[in-house]
Amino acid sequence: MLRFTALIALALVYLASGIAASPFAAPDSAIPQKRAGTCAQIRVRKEWRALTDVEKKGYINAVLCLQSRPATVAGRPAIRNRFDEFQATHIDLTDEVHQVGHFLAWHRHFITLFYNALRDECGYTGPMTYWNWSIDADNTKAMKDSVIYDPNTGFGGDGVPGTYTLPPDPNGQSSAFPGAYRGCVKTGPFVNQVVRLGPGKLVTEHCLVRGVDESSKTALKTTEVNRVMQQTPFEKFRTSLENGIGFGFGFGIHGGGHSAVGGEMLNPYSSPGDPLFYLHHGNLDRIWWQWQKVDPAKRLFDISGPTTQRPPQVNITLDFMMTFTTLGPKVAVRDVMDASTEPSCFTYE
Numbered sequence: 483m484l485r486f487t488a489l490i491a492l493a494l495v496y497l498a499s500g501i502a503a504s505p506f507a508a509p510d511s512a513i514p515q516k517r518a519g520t521c522a523q524i525r526v527r528k529e530w531r532a533l534t535d536v537e538k539k540g541y542i543n544a545v546l547c548l549q550s551r552p553a554t555v556a557g558r559p560a561i562r563n564r565f566d567e568f569q570a571t572h573i574d575l576t577d578e579v580h581q582v583g584h585f586l587a588w589h590r591h592f593i594t595l596f597y598n599a600l601r602d603e604c605g606y607t608g609p610m611t612y613w614n615w616s617i618d619a620d621n622t623k624a625m626k627d628s629v630i631y632d633p634n635t636g637f638g639g640d641g642v643p644g645t646y647t648l649p650p651d652p653n654g655q656s657s658a659f660p661g662a663y664r665g666c667v668k669t670g671p672f673v674n675q676v677v678r679l680g681p682g683k684l685v686t687e688h689c690l691v692r693g694v695d696e697s698s699k700t701a702l703k704t705t706e707v708n709r710v711m712q713q714t715p716f717e718k719f720r721t722s723l724e725n726g727i728g729f730g731f732g733f734g735i736h737g738g739g740h741s742a743v744g745g746e747m748l749n750p751y752s753s754p755g756d757p758l759f760y761l762h763h764g765n766l767d768r769i770w771w772q773w774q775k776v777d778p779a780k781r782l783f784d785i786s787g788p789t790t791q792r793p794p795q796v797n798i799t800l801d802f803m804m805t806f807t808t809l810g811p812k813v814a815v816r817d818v819m820d821a822s823t824e825p826s827c828f829t830y831e
């Protein structure tokens with residue numbers, strides 16, 4: 483009884499301070515963050531198809547390496563490796579970094595941290611990469627036949643029916659589209675991946691689950707990207723990108739990419755359990771980057787939206803500090819707006 487009361491009191495403190503209650507929230511890293519500054523080198527991010535076969539192998543091997551390196555988190559046995567640690571950070575912060583002004587800024591830096599880990603901890607020397615799903619969505623070929631799912635030069639294929647049973651989720655975080663958890667990925671480099679977190683906020687040991695959805699194609703076509711690109715100001719652009727434009731258009735390009743892959747990727751909390759998460763959000767980041775470039779004077783530092791999903795809502799400013807739990811120090815929104823400065827240091831091709 484006492485423990486239960488204490489938990490409620492804690493939750494009230496969280497609510498009062500405007501910080502989303504996360505029972506797992508880990509402390510911020512103590513390493514001081516470099517402020518926005520000149521980059522020693524600007525790295526080009528490329529579409530998956532533009533990587534050489536050697537680079538593709540190198541990228542996949544580096545992801546497998548992250549999945550074998552010990553996590554820096556203590557006291558949470560399910561966070562065993564560095565790849566888990568990224569997934570855990572997203573699960574812990576989901577309610578703080580979606581449907582808020584810093585949705586794009588937070589995911590930009592999350593991807594940068596992932597790329598830095600691939601380089602610094604796993605020796606990856608190739609470019610960071612993204613998945614331009616519009617190429618597949620515009621095509622008459624089925625999405626499941628995209629080269630992104632190639633067993634040899636991609637991320638492995640669709641889930642196999644009958645190989646995975648979605649556990650009951652008392653939080654209801656995975657049951658919205660149970661059919662999308664088709665089964666375990668049985669081809670490609672991640673056949674043996676053990677996903678220890680998810681679905682949702684559950685902690686269950688399972689395979690990499692997918693359920694490729696052909697109907698998501700309509701949300702990912704170039705015409706849809708162009709519709710989002712035409713939105714101004716930032717507030718309309720941000721909400722259109724994250725949630726779609728108007729009603730009746732399914733998920734929009736953000737949800738469309740998540741539902742196109744299905745399975746873990748469809749889960750708002752545990753989606754970074756699928757390595758394709760980073761390539762999907764990389765494409766969304768590229769679309770934001772392109773939108774910013776259309777009118778840099780107005781758009782490069784344009785930010786708006788609430789800092790929390792729930793009231794009392796405060797409008798975001800460039801000085802808002804974003805947390806990344808154990809992955810790195812807090813970062814000001816301002817510092818990731820211009821991707822050509824520290825700590826981002828990239829451009830897109």
Ligand SMILES: *[C@@H]1O[C@H](CO)[C@@H](O)[C@H](O)[C@H]1NC(C)=O
Binds near residue numbers: 617620
């Ligand atoms: C993404 O693919 C679409 C469709 O082929 C194309 O129009 C667009 O220019 C591509 N963007 C990039 C950056 O490759």
Ligand SMILES: *[C@@H]1O[C@H](CO)[C@@H](O)[C@H](O)[C@H]1NC(C)=O
Binds near residue numbers: 717786787797
């Ligand atoms: C927050 O921003 C919106 C526009 O995005 C504006 O309508 C509203 O008045 C602002 N609220 C405050 C408290 O400044």
Ligand SMILES: [Cu+2]
Binds near residue numbers: 572580
């Ligand atoms: Cu996310």
